Amino acid sequence: MNVTELSEDDRTAVNTLRGAVMRLSRRLRHQRVDESLSPTEMSVLGTLARCGSATPGELARKEHVQPPSMTRIVAMLESKGLVHRDPHPDDRRQVVVRQTEQAETMLEESRARRNAFLAELMATLSEEERAVLREAAPVLEKLAHADARKR
Numbered sequence: 359m360n361v362t363e364l365s366e367d368d369r370t371a372v373n374t375l376r377g378a379v380m381r382l383s384r385r386l387r388h389q390r391v392d393e394s395l396s397p398t399e400m401s402v403l404g405t406l407a408r409c410g411s412a413t414p415g416e417l418a419r420k421e422h423v424q425p426p427s428m429t430r431i432v433a434m435l436e437s438k439g440l441v442h443r444d445p446h447p448d449d450r451r452q453v454v455v456r457q458t459e460q461a462e463t464m465l466e467e468s469r470a471r472r473n474a475f476l477a478e479l480m481a482t483l484s485e486e487e488r489a490v491l492r493e494a495a496p497v498l499e500k501l502a503h504a505d506a507r508k509r
Contacts, residue, residue, distance in 0.1 A: 390468060402417060411454045432455050440461040
């Protein structure tokens with residue numbers, strides 16, 4: 359289904375949701391613990407935290423970047439002590455990237471800071487609005503991980 363096939367109410371909701379998600383995402387990005395990391399570098403660390411160790415090629419696919427770009431990102435993260443490159447267990451030509459304890463600690467601090475920011479925002483909502491948000495959270499999570507190209 360494309361946007362022209364949606365009802366007027368759904369098109370309005372899509373437009374409102376897009377704007378709200380973009381603004382909220384921008385505000386959350388400003389809650390970073392380590393300002394020296396780019397949003398892309400933080401995203402790669404988050405992917406490693408969620409999915410575990412991966413090859414640079416796998417990370418490139420998950421992050422929707424070209425493999426040479428991921429190679430540069432991994433090198434930068436390694437120079438900052440946030441990832442290690444280990445030999446691939448089955449293919450000596452490849453490496454497996456894993457996050458370090460330092461990265462894990464930084465991600466935990468970043469999540470805590472962002473959660474506190476969102477909690478402050480939620481505290482300004484009525485109980486009814488918080489209930490709606492609690493109900494919507496799993497749906498937003500589903501949208502965040504959905505691939506619109508797969509139908």
